[in-house]
Amino acid sequence: MSPNNIVPLKHERAVDELxxxxxxxxxxxxxxxTWSYKFAVLFLAVYYIRPQxxxxxxxxxxxxxxxxxxxxxxxxxxxSQSPVRGWFRTPHDWTMLAFYVYVVWNAPSEAGxxxxxxxxxxxxxxxxxxxSSWQNVLGYLKAWNALLLMLAIMGVLxxxxxDITGGKSNxxxxxxxxxxxxxxxxxxxxxGHSVVAVIPLSFVLFFWKGSALGRMILFPTCASLAIWCAxxxxxKGAFVVGGVLTVLALAVGRPKWVQILLLSAAxxxxxxxxxxxxxxxSMGDLSSDEGVLGRLMAWDMAxxxxxxxxxxxxxxxxxxxxIWREGxxxxxxxxxxxxxxxxxGADLGKYGLFVWLLGLWTAMRTIIFFKSEDETEERxxxxxxxxxxxxxxxxxxxxxxxxTEYFLLIAVAASIHRLRQAEAAAAQQNLAGVESDxxxxxxxxxxxxxxxxxxxxxxxxxxxxISRDAELxxxxxxxxxxGILLNLAVAALLTWLVLAIWxxxxxxxxxx
Numbered sequence: 041m042s043p044n045n046i047v048p049l050k051h052e053r054a055v056d057e058l059x060x061x062x063x064x065x066x067x068x069x070x071x072x073x074t075w076s077y078k079f080a081v082l083f084l085a086v087y088y089i090r091p092q093x094x095x096x097x098x099x100x101x102x103x104x105x106x107x108x109x110x111x112x113x114x115x116x117x118x119x120s121q122s123p124v125r126g127w128f129r130t131p132h133d134w135t136m137l138a139f140y141v142y143v144v145w146n147a148p149s150e151a152g153x154x155x156x157x158x159x160x161x162x163x164x165x166x167x168x169x170x171x172s173s174w175q176n177v178l179g180y181l182k183a184w185n186a187l188l189l190m191l192a193i194m195g196v197l198x199x200x201x202x203d204i205t206g207g208k209s210n211x212x213x214x215x216x217x218x219x220x221x222x223x224x225x226x227x228x229x230x231x232g233h234s235v236v237a238v239i240p241l242s243f244v245l246f247f248w249k250g251s252a253l254g255r256m257i258l259f260p261t262c263a264s265l266a267i268w269c270a271x272x273x274x275x276k277g278a279f280v281v282g283g284v285l286t287v288l289a290l291a292v293g294r295p296k297w298v299q300i301l302l303l304s305a306a307x308x309x310x311x312x313x314x315x316x317x318x319x320x321x322s323m324g325d326l327s328s329d330e331g332v333l334g335r336l337m338a339w340d341m342a343x344x345x346x347x348x349x350x351x352x353x354x355x356x357x358x359x360x361x362x363i364w365r366e367g368x369x370x371x372x373x374x375x376x377x378x379x380x381x382x383x384x385g386a387d388l389g390k391y392g393l394f395v396w397l398l399g400l401w402t403a404m405r406t407i408i409f410f411k412s413e414d415e416t417e418e419r420x421x422x423x424x425x426x427x428x429x430x431x432x433x434x435x436x437x438x439x440x441x442x443x444t445e446y447f448l449l450i451a452v453a454a455s456i457h458r459l460r461q462a463e464a465a466a467a468q469q470n471l472a473g474v475e476s477d478x479x480x481x482x483x484x485x486x487x488x489x490x491x492x493x494x495x496x497x498x499x500x501x502x503x504x505x506i507s508r509d510a511e512l513x514x515x516x517x518x519x520x521x522x523g524i525l526l527n528l529a530v531a532a533l534l535t536w537l538v539l540a541i542w543x544x545x546x547x548x549x550x551x552x
Contacts, residue, residue, distance in 0.1 A: 076121060079111040080170035081183045083163060087444050088187040088234075090222040094205040108159060111166050121172040122455075123462035127165055130461070131402045131527055132454035136164050136447065139395045146388060148354040156355070157442075164447040164454075171455035174416045180452065181423040185241045189262055191225055192235040192269035199272055218272035229378075231269070232278030233434040237427065238266035239282060240289030244422045249415055277437035285430055292422050332549075337362050338375045340546055342386035352389035356442065380435035381538050387441075390535060396441070397538070398531035403428050403453035405527065410460055424452050 086107060092098040120126075128134055140161045147153030171177050194204050195218050198211070205221035213219075217228035225231035242262035246254035270278055287306045291299045338360035345353055352358075364373045377383045385393045407425050412418035428449050435441065 075114045075118065076111070076166075076170040077172075077176050077179070079107065079114060080167050080180060083107050083111070083167075084180070084183060084448065085187055087448075088224060089190060090224055093222045104159065108162060108166075112162075115166065115169060120169050122169045122458055123172060124458040130168075130454045130457045131524065132399065132406070132450050132457065133165070133168070135395065135399045135402055136161055136450065139399060142392055142395055143355045143388065146351045146354060146392065148357060153355045160442070160444055160447050163444060164451045167448055167451035168454045168458065171452065174420060174459060177420045177452065177455055177459070178416055178423075181241070181420060181427075182245055184427065185238060185245055185262070185423075188234055188238045188241075189265060191220065191231065192238060192265045194220055195225075195231060195235070195269040195272060196265055199268075217274045218269065228273035229275045229277060229438050232273035232275030233281060233430075233438055235266045235269045235273075236278045236282030237285060237430045239263045240285040240426050241423055242266075243286075243289045244419060244426060248419070248422070277434070281430060281433045281437075284433060285426055288429060289422070289426055292425060293418065334362060334364075334373075334375045335378045336546065336549055338377045339379065339382050339542065342377055342382045343542060343546065345386045346389055350389055350391075352385070352387045352392055355387055358383065358386035376439055378437060378439060380439055380441035382542060383439055384441045385539070385542070390539070393538065394531055394535045397534045398527060399446070399450050400428065400432060401530050401534060402527055403450045404432075405530075406453045406457045406460075410456075420456060424449075424456065428453070 083104075086092075086103055092101055092103050124130075128137065140157050143157050144153045171180055195207075197204060198207055198220070199218065203221075207219050207221035207226070210219035210221060210226050211217065211228075214228050219226055219228050219231055225234060239262075242259050246262070247259040250259070270282060283306070287302055291302045294302075341360045341362075342358060345358055358377075360375045360377060361372050362375045364371050377386070381393065384396050388396070404425075407421050407428070410421070412421050431440070431445060431449055440446065
């Protein structure tokens with residue numbers, strides 16, 4: 041062997057050792073973050089299933105505060121397991137902070153907004169620390185899917201006479217349209233929009249490159265239960281969102297010609313099929329629907345409130361009181377906007393809407409523009425795309441603007457962003473090792489990456505701490521120069537687009 045070949049071989053060995061170390065770190069991180077991850081799943085379960093709403097023994101019990109305190113203690117005890125240490129390391133982190141500060145600053149009652157928003161933001165940051173590996177992110181998405189499926193199962197059981205949540209009275213109030221007895225699903229539209237996400241999400245988790253069990257049993261079962269429940273809600277908006285999400289699940293990651301073919305089929309066969317669903321026959325003349333007319337009047341009042349208040353009327357302050365005529369009697373009826381974008385615009389003004397949309401955009405940018413390296417990463421990417429898309433579409437028809445769901449979805453994207461940051465820094469570390477003068481160079485002094493260690497269960501576990509000025513690999517475009525300006529520009533464009541759609545709908549349907 042020639043002397044010239046000695047250094048390259050040593051470099052290759054060093055790179056291989058770093059790769060093995062990276063995999064070991066991820067495996068150890070999963071074990072170390074077990075309890076924090078369990079708390080993340082527990083909180084997600086409490087958010088969707090809400091046993092405190094229908095179990096007699098839990099009525100009035102503040103289970104959310106208990107989980108937050110327990111989760112915080114676990115985090116203090118075991119330390120952060122995030123692959124990138126720190127609370128403010130991604131654009132998502134800073135956006136959540138900006139949204140919190142804006143809401144509190146703009147609220148009529150600062151104390152009320154401070155406490156009302158505090159737990160939501162805390163759970164965002166706790167979730168970013170808990171989802172410390174790709175396996176954790178995938179498990180979290182599977183738990184999300186399972187909890188939505190549980191909503192569908194409880195709805196299906198109610199149609200069979202087993203009213204677990206006591207939602208029969210709500211169903212009767214909505215003239216037979218299925219509803220549950222929980223705060224999250226006490227009306228058919230909310231339940232319908234929740235469960236339809238199970239269909240495309242189950243496809244990505246179990247059918248796409250899945251096992252025989254996933255393709256033959258798990259996916260068909262999940263999809264059937266979700267369809268059954270959604271059908272009983274008779275939610276027109278949920279049917280539309282479910283159809284769009286299904287096409288999206290089939291199209292993401294496919295060749296361009298397949299995407300064009302799917303889009304064409306959706307615009308022809310799909311639109312025609314929607315007309316056979318319950319209550320969809322009235323879609324052709326929405327302007328004569330009293331329910332739609334009431335929403336449009338609320339939209340018009342919200343637009344007026346936003347124009348007269350630069351920063352909105354305040355967090356959770358806008359209510360549309362509409363004068364409604366019944367024969368010779370007039371009644372003042374509070375009407376929901378049934379649109380998160382409209383509600384945010386009235387409550388927080390254009391600037392608040394801008395920051396809220398900035399959060400959604402930073403999440404979507406992360407999961408759209410990175411290149412996955414294996415099936416697990418791609419499954420996480422596609423699943424998160426579907427959930428964020430479902431939330432963004434449904435919010436045109438229901439009010440979930442301040443729900444925990446918004447913060448948790450962005451937390452999942454932020455966790456993926458952190459994983460990408462760590463991997464990109466590790467790749468840069470490997471490159472620095474190959475280009476160094478010899479294998480004895482101290483790679484831990486690389487400006488972009490420092491190696492620290494913590495003792496967990498008697499083992500030494502390295503953790504990556506990324507410097508703020510780290511330049512990441514161009515093959516993995518997560519953070520780039522000018523990225524902040526791009527995020528702000530896109531959020532501004534989205535704000536303009538939302539306001540344009542808002543005005544166009546009012547002009548076409550209310551004032552035509």
